[in-house]
Structures are given as structure tokens and as C-alpha cells.
Amino acid sequence: MTNAEVSRSLRELALYLEMDGVPFKPQAYERAAYAIASLDRPVSTLYEEGGATAMLGIPGVGKGIANRIVELVREGKCKDLERYRSDVPVDIASLTELEGLGPKRVMTLWKKLGIRSIGDLERAIEQGRLRHLPGFGSGTESNLRESIRAWRQHAGRWPIGEVLRLARVLEQRLRGAASVESASVAGSLRRLSTTVGDLDYLVVTSKPRSVMELFAGMPEVERVYAKGSTKTMVRLEQGIDADLRVVPKESFGAALQYFTGSKAHNVALRRIAISKGLKLSEYGLFRGDKSVGGRTEEELYRALGLEFIPPELREDEGEIEAASEKRLPRLIEPALLRGDLQVHTKWTDGRGSIEDMALAARELGLEYIAITDHTRDLAMTGGLDEERLLKQMDLIRETDKNIKGIRLLSGAEVNIRRDGTLDIEDEVLARLDVVGAAVHSHFSLSREESTRRLVRAMENPHVDIIFHPSARRLGGRQPIDIDLDAVFDAALRTGTVMEIDAQPERLDLDPRHVREAVRRGVMMVISSDAHDARELRFTEEYGIGVARRGWAEAGHILNTLPLHKLLERLKDGRGARPSPDRRRKKRRRRQDRERREA
DNA sequence: GCCGTTTTCGGCCCGACTGTTTTCAGTCG
Numbered sequence: 090m091t092n093a094e095v096s097r098s099l100r101e102l103a104l105y106l107e108m109d110g111v112p113f114k115p116q117a118y119e120r121a122a123y124a125i126a127s128l129d130r131p132v133s134t135l136y137e138e139g140g141a142t143a144m145l146g147i148p149g150v151g152k153g154i155a156n157r158i159v160e161l162v163r164e165g166k167c168k169d170l171e172r173y174r175s176d177v178p179v180d181i182a183s184l185t186e187l188e189g190l191g192p193k194r195v196m197t198l199w200k201k202l203g204i205r206s207i208g209d210l211e212r213a214i215e216q217g218r219l220r221h222l223p224g225f226g227s228g229t230e231s232n233l234r235e236s237i238r239a240w241r242q243h244a245g246r247w248p249i250g251e252v253l254r255l256a257r258v259l260e261q262r263l264r265g266a267a268s269v270e271s272a273s274v275a276g277s278l279r280r281l282s283t284t285v286g287d288l289d290y291l292v293v294t295s296k297p298r299s300v301m302e303l304f305a306g307m308p309e310v311e312r313v314y315a316k317g318s319t320k321t322m323v324r325l326e327q328g329i330d331a332d333l334r335v336v337p338k339e340s341f342g343a344a345l346q347y348f349t350g351s352k353a354h355n356v357a358l359r360r361i362a363i364s365k366g367l368k369l370s371e372y373g374l375f376r377g378d379k380s381v382g383g384r385t386e387e388e389l390y391r392a393l394g395l396e397f398i399p400p401e402l403r404e405d406e407g408e409i410e411a412a413s414e415k416r417l418p419r420l421i422e423p424a425l426l427r428g429d430l431q432v433h434t435k436w437t438d439g440r441g442s443i444e445d446m447a448l449a450a451r452e453l454g455l456e457y458i459a460i461t462d463h464t465r466d467l468a469m470t471g472g473l474d475e476e477r478l479l480k481q482m483d484l485i486r487e488t489d490k491n492i493k494g495i496r497l498l499s500g501a502e503v504n505i506r507r508d509g510t511l512d513i514e515d516e517v518l519a520r521l522d523v524v525g526a527a528v529h530s531h532f533s534l535s536r537e538e539s540t541r542r543l544v545r546a547m548e549n550p551h552v553d554i555i556f557h558p559s560a561r562r563l564g565g566r567q568p569i570d571i572d573l574d575a576v577f578d579a580a581l582r583t584g585t586v587m588e589i590d591a592q593p594e595r596l597d598l599d600p601r602h603v604r605e606a607v608r609r610g611v612m613m614v615i616s617s618d619a620h621d622a623r624e625l626r627f628t629e630e631y632g633i634g635v636a637r638r639g640w641a642e643a644g645h646i647l648n649t650l651p652l653h654k655l656l657e658r659l660k661d662g663r664g665a666r667p668s669p670d671r672r673r674k675k676r677r678r679r680q681d682r683e684r685r686e687a
Numbered sequence: 688g689c690c691g692t693t694t695t696c697g698g699c700c701c702g703a704c705t706g707t708t709t710t711c712a713g714t715c716g
Contacts, residue, residue, distance in 0.1 A: 106688095113699060117688040151689050189705085191714050224713080228706055276716090289716085317704065332716085334703095347701095352716075359700045364693085370701055 090133060095161050096126040097182070098170055099154070104181045105173040108192035120149035123353070125158070127406075129573075129605070133162045179205045187236040189229070197222060211237055235312075239324065246284035247329055248563040250593020250631065253278065255327060256288050259307070263333075266303055268296035271341060275348035280400045281634030283563065283596050288331040289348050297335040304333045340372045343383035346390075347371035353405035354398075361393050361409070369393075401637040420637045423629035425649045428457040430523055431502065431556055431588065431616035432625070436481055437462040438470035440621040443481075443488050443497070449622035451495040457652045459500035459523040460485055461556075466504035466512040467529060473501070475517045482520065496652055498522035502556055507531045509545025511552070518551035523659065525588065527556035528569060536570040543576050547585040553659040554614060555580075557590035557597040573602060580611045584660050586647055587611055589639075591632025592618045603639020612658065613641065614648045 090098075103118035124147050125132055135143045136159060144155035160167040177199055184195045184207060198204040201222050202213050210233065213219055219230040256278050263272035269292050273279070276289035294300045301321045305313045314322040314330075321333045336344040347355060348371065362369035367376055373383025374392050382392030390397045395412040399420055402408040411417045432446050433439030441449070443460055450458045462481065463472040473481060482499040489497040500523035504512040511518070511526060518524050526546045534542065546552055558576070559568035580587055587606055590597045595618065598606065606613055615632040619625045636646060643649040647658055 111688095114688050116699075120689080149689070153688050189714070193713060224707070226707060232705085287716095315704065320703065322704090348716080350716085356700060363700085368701090372702090 090161050090165055092125050092128055092132050095132055095158060096122045098161055098167065099125065099157065101182055102157070102167075102170050102173070104185055104192050105170070105177070108177070108181070108196045110193075117149065118154065120353075121147070121154045121158075124149045127601075129601070132158060136162045180207070183207055184210065187233060187240055189232050189236055194224070197224065207237060207240070239328075246286045248594060249278065249281065249283060249285050249596075249634075250563070252285055252288065252327070252329055253593070253630065255309070255325070255329075256285075259288065259290065259309070259331065262307070263290055263292055263300070263304070266292075266294075266300060268294045268299055270294060270338065273345055275345055276350065279349045280351065280403055281631075281638060283600065283635070283638075285329075287329060288325075290331065290333045291336055291341065291344050291348060292333065293338045293341050294335055300335060301333070304331075336371070338384075339380065340383050342385035342387070342389050343369070343373040344371045346386045349400050349403065351404050354403040354409070357405045357409050358393060361395075365393070367392075399637065401634060402640065418640045418642050421633060421641050421643050421646055421649065423633045425643045426455070426615060426628055426633070426646075427651060428455055428459075428648045428655065429617050429619070429625060429628060430459045430498075430500070430554060430614050430648055431461050431525055431590070431618045432458050433462055433502075433618070433620045434460055436460075436477070437467070437472060438620060443485060444492065445622055446619070446625070447488060447492050447495055447497055449625055451492070453625055455495060455625075457496040457498060457655075459498040459525075461500040461502045461523065461525050464501050464503045464511075464513050466506065472504070472512075475514055478513065478517055479520070500524060502527055503552070504529055505542060505546045507534070507542065509542040511546065511549060515549070515551060518549075521551075522656070523553055524551050525554045525556040526552045528558075528560045532560055532566060532569050534569070536572055539569045540572045540575050543571060544579040547576075547579045547583045550660060552585060554586045554588050556588045556616075557592075557595050557618070558587055559597045559599065559602075561595065561597050561599075563594050563596060568597070568599075573605065577606060577609050577611045580606075581609065586659070587613050589613055589615045589632050589635050589646075590618050591615060591627040591630070591635070592624075593627065593631050596631060596635050598635070598639070600635050600638035603636055603641055607640050607642075607645050612647050613645055615646055616648070 099118050099122035103115040103122065106118060107115040141155050141159045144150050144158050157167050179195060179199050181192065181195055185191055198210065202218055204210050204213055214230055214234050219225050220227045256274055260272060260274045263269055272290065272292040274288065275291055278285045278288060292300055297318055301316055304321050305316055305323055309325045310323045311326045312324040314324065319335050322330065324330050359369045362374060367374055367381065373380045374389055375381065382388045387397050395409065396415055396417050398408050398412050398417065408417065429450060434441055434443050434446055447458065463470045465472045465474045478501060485497050485499045499521050501513065501521055503524060503526045505526050505528050506512060543555065547555065561568035587598060589603060603613065615628050615636055617625050617627040619627065647655055
């Protein structure tokens with residue numbers, strides 16, 4: 090069983106327990122399910138290596154749940170879950186995905202009407218059978234009808250790239266409204282999560298009614314679910330839901346913190362509050378009835394004895410411990426990026442000329458960019474062969490001379506073939522300033538094959554960077570299956586850099602992998618993969634967020650360096666040989682070591 | 688069922704909204 094399957098089973102158990110009205114266990118199972126889903130390694134491997142004891146190392150897993158996991162891994166099923174499924178044979182996981190339907194009502198629907206699936210529910214609603222059930226009514230019936238429609242249209246979450254700009258537009262509109270004192274987007278969007286479930290807004294205002302009217306009446310609003318004095322919920326035309334809350338001025342920080350989440354982070358903060366004899370809610374931090382913080386987030390974290398934790402880190406994955414020990418990372422900032430090492434032009438599938446891209450990059454304040462068009466194998470894009478690549482290199486040099494204020498590097502996005510070889514001759518690669526290599530085909534090779542393929546490409550002495558290492562497309566293509574450990578080993582051994590590709594449908598490396606790279610000391614770059622001038626902004630809009638969620642500091646990201654330093658750190662060309670100075674130092678260190686050992 | 692710098696027992700995050708019923712359960716975030 091994969092981690093996802095184990096996690097799903099535990100989550101299903103949690104739902105059944107909740108349906109039964111069992112106290113506390115559901116949250117315990119939920120927490121364990123979450124922990125399993127976020128594991129880096131297969132839980133089956135952990136079990137093979139360390140048996141049931143190894144399960145206890147997973148946060149939220151104790152003896153009871155460890156046994157369930159072992160059962161799932163060994164048998165592919167577990168007795169408790171099977172029993173629940175035969176007692177109450179309903180698709181509880183899907184049904185509870187519907188807005189307005191939880192485990193208790195699922196139980197009622199099953200008992201009274203024999204409803205087992207969303208399809209059953211839909212038929213019962215059409216026949217008008219729900220409105221006669223205890224606790225249900227015609228209002229509930231029509232709400233559930235709408236929920237099913239929405240669920241069918243968009244099950245799941247949105248890639249951040251599909252909603253970020255819309256979210257910012259609404260935020261600006263709220264900020265600009267006459268009676269609004271402050272306004273902010275919160276939720277997973279503020280944490281710059283890779284995917285977003287809905288949009289959450291908070292405002293401080295003296296005229297709640299009029300702000301609610303404004304929000305519910307926006308042209309983007311398709312439907313109003315609820316409109317109260319403190320909360321309004323709407324669905325936007327695009328299909329995503331948006332919530333607006335009005336909060337008291339003195340609670341804005343506490344509310345912003347609370348609604349930014351994540352849930353796990355909030356739960357952990359509340360525990361800390363309790364341990365200090367305080368009570369934390371979205372209204373503030375209280376000792377008895379007295380507020381001791383909540384006007385701003387900074388004040389709130391300080392009152393809890395913590396450094397301010399940037400939203401991107403709020404996942405309860407070590408940030409709270411780090412904040413209490415004053416060792417949070419100094420996260421990278423957009424202004425620190427000096428260059429962009431993946432830029433496309435009209436020479437292949439881009440829409441701007443070399444000059445267009447250079448001027449736009451200079452406008453953004455960048456000091457250098459590398460032109461990295463596709464190569465031969467990507468015939469679809471008009472991929473360049475050796476001859477055209479050399480020709481382009483000449484033009485890049487010439488353009489570089491003519492445009493002041495930005496340096497142009499010659500490069501390429503070379504294709505990695507199925508066997509790990511490249512589609513451009515080494516002699517030509519050697520003449521480029523920057524060589525990126527990337528996977529564009531054969532996405533479903535075995536883990537061994539995919540890993541070997543990437544490692545072989547990294548072993549090429551001319552390959553500086555692996556572009557979009559997992560080749561995933563959010564909401565589309567799954568990542569290729571690689572042994573990340575082995576790939577990072579190879580990166581360290583060969584001095585190959587990993588890219589954080591900021592195209593919103595890629596975001597690749599994933600933040601989780603960035604964090605691992607940071608831990609291992611693997612160097613990265615953040616690039617836009619821009620195909621026209623406007624896309625150069627992707628690095629600051631999305632790429633920085635990915636890096637920050639991965640705990641990256643400027644020192645982990647090579648394109649924060651000035652050009653000459655950057656080139657020193659790349660594999661060949663001007664960076665291939667350590668400078669004489671570095672060689673001397675290295676020799677001295679070796680001699681010191683030998684003397685000590687002698 | 689999990690967890691421990693007050694605890695190996697006794698806690699476990701907290702409040703708003705809806706629909707329904709008329710004082711509250713269920714759901715959500």
C-alpha cells in the first residue's frame with residue numbers, strides 16, 4: 090500500500106469514528122493520516138526496515154494506530170475499517186466532500202433512505218425525499234443539490250497559478266473600499282500554498298453591512314451562499330469559493346493569524362497558549378478576560394514567546410520549535426534575485442525576441458539572464474540543433490554588446506533522452522555559458538530508470554542545472570518517479586544545480602523537495618521559464634513562494650549572486666577550475682590535516 | 688488514540704452560521 094492509500098484508509102476510519110460519535114479518536118486518526126501523507130519515504134519501506142516500532146516515530150502515531158498501519162501495509166486492509174464498511178456500506182469519503190454534509194448526516198441518510206453514494210443522494214434529492222427527514226428540510230435539500238453540482242464541476246483544489254491574480258484583485262478592491270480600514274487575504278493563498286481550496290478575506294470596517302454588500306455584489310460573484318453581519322460566503326464565476334469576514338480592529342492580528350492557518354500550525358499555537366495559562370482564539374490572546382495580544386500578528390507571536398513566523402512556514406513542520414529557539418531561517422526575498430537562468434525566445438517556442446526579453450528583464454531590475462531555448466529533440470518547438478545554437482550564441486553576444494545595463498548569457502534547455510544522454514554534442518555545450526537539461530518525454534519509466542537517467546545527465550560535465558526536475562504539471566501530469574536521495578547525492582557529487590521552475594503550472598521542485606535540498610546543501614536557482622516578457626515576473630510571483638515554503642535562504646539560491654560569482658559556482662566554463670587562490674587554500678587545508686593525522 | 692518542561696492519567700482548539708426546531712445539532716474553517 091502506498092502512503093496515499095494508507096492515509097486515505099486512516100482518514101476513512103476517522104470519518105466512521107466521528108459518525109459513531111466517538112470522542113477524540115477521529116482527530117487522532119486524522120492527524121496520523123496527515124502525517125503519513127506528508128512522509129518523504131514509503132511507509133511500507135519503514136515497516137520493512139524497522140517493523141511496527143518504526144511506525145511510532147511518525148508524529149501522531151502511537152501503538153493503536155501503528156497496528157492499523159501495519160495491518161494495512163501487510164494485508165492491504167484492516168479489520169476495523171472492513172467492519173465499518175460492512176456495517177455502514179457507504180462512500181463516506183466522497184459524501185463528506187460535499188459542502189454541508191458531514192458524517193452524522195451521512196449516517197442518517199443511510200439509515201433512513203439507504204443512500205450510499207453521491208449518485209444515490211442526487212436521486213433522492215430529485216425525488217424530494219430528503220426534506221421529510223428529521224433535521225433536514227427543503228433548504229438543506231436544495232443546498233445539497235447545489236453542493237453536488239459544484240462538486241462535479243470542481244472536485245478538489247486549485248493550482249495557485251489559476252487564482253493568485255484574481256485573489257490579489259479582490260484584495261485590492263477591498264482595501265480600496267471607502268469604509269475599510271484594513272483588509273488582507275488569508276488562508277492557504279497567503280501561505281503561498283501550491284494549491285488553494287478557497288479564498289479567505291478579512292477586513293476591519295466601521296460599516297460591515299456595506300462591505301458585505303460590496304463583496305456579495307462584485308461582478309465576479311456567481312452565487313451567495315451566506316451573508317451575515319460578520320461573514321459572507323460566495324462562489325466566484327471561476328468556480329472557486331471566497332469568504333469574507335469582518336473582524337474587530339483589536340482582533341485583526343489574531344484573526345489574520347487564525348485564518349491564515351494552517352490548521353496544524355494553529356492547533357500547535359493554541360497548545361502553547363494553554364501551557365502558558367492563556368486562551369487563543371481568532372479574537373485574540375487572553376489571560377482570563379484580559380487581552381494580552383491580538384492587534385497584530387507580530388504582537389501575538391511575541392506574546393507566545395515566539396519569533397514572528399512568516400506565513401509560508403506555518404505548517405507545523407518544525408517552524409514553531411525553530412521560532413521558540415530563535416533560529417528561524419532568514420527566508421529569501423524577491424528583491425535578492427539578480428538574474429534569471431531560464432528564458433525562452435522566438436527562436437523556439439517563446440514569443441519575444443532576445444532583445445525583447447533582455448529589455449523586459451532589465452526593466453525588472455535583473456542584472457543578467459540566460460537565453461535557454463529548446464534543442465533538437467523538441468522538434469515541436471523548433472528545437473535548435475548545434476548549428477543554429479551556435480548561430481544564436483553569436484546573436485546573443487552581439488545583442489549583449491548593444492544593450493547596456495544587463496548581461497546576456499548564452500544557454501540552452503537541452504533535452505535528456507530516455508537513456509540519460511543529451512540531444513546536443515558536448516563540444517557545443519562546452520561553449521555555452523549555462524546548460525540546463527530537462528526531461529520532456531518518457532514520463533512513466535520505473536523509479537530506477539528515471540533516477541539513472543537524471544543522474545547520468547548530471548554526470549555530463551557541461552550540465553549546470555537540471556530544469557524542472559520532476560517534470561510535473563499541476564492538475565495534469567504526475568511527477569516522474571525518482572529516488573530523490575540518489576538525485577541529490579549526484580547533485581552534490583557532480584556540482585549540479587537544481588532548478589525551482591516558477592511556471593505556475595510547474596512549481597518544480599516542490600517546496601517539500603526544496604526543504605530537503607536545503608537540508609542536504611544542494612544548490613538551487615529560481616527561474617521563470619518565461620516564454621514571453623510578462624512571464625519574467627513568475628520568479629517573484631510564484632518561485633520565491635516555493636523557495637520560502639522550502640525554508641530557503643539567499644545562500645541556497647545561486648541567482649542571488651552577482652554574475653561573476655554565479656559563473657564560478659557553475660560547472661564548466663569560467664567556473665570549472667577553482668581559482669589559484671582557492672587551490673592554495675585547499676592545499677594548505679590538506680597539509681594541515683595530514684600533519685594532524687601524523 | 689495520542690501525549691507529557693505542571694501530567695503515564697486526564698486532558699484533547701474554539702466560535703459562527705444554517706436550518707431546523709424553539710434551544711440545538713451539524714458542519715465548517
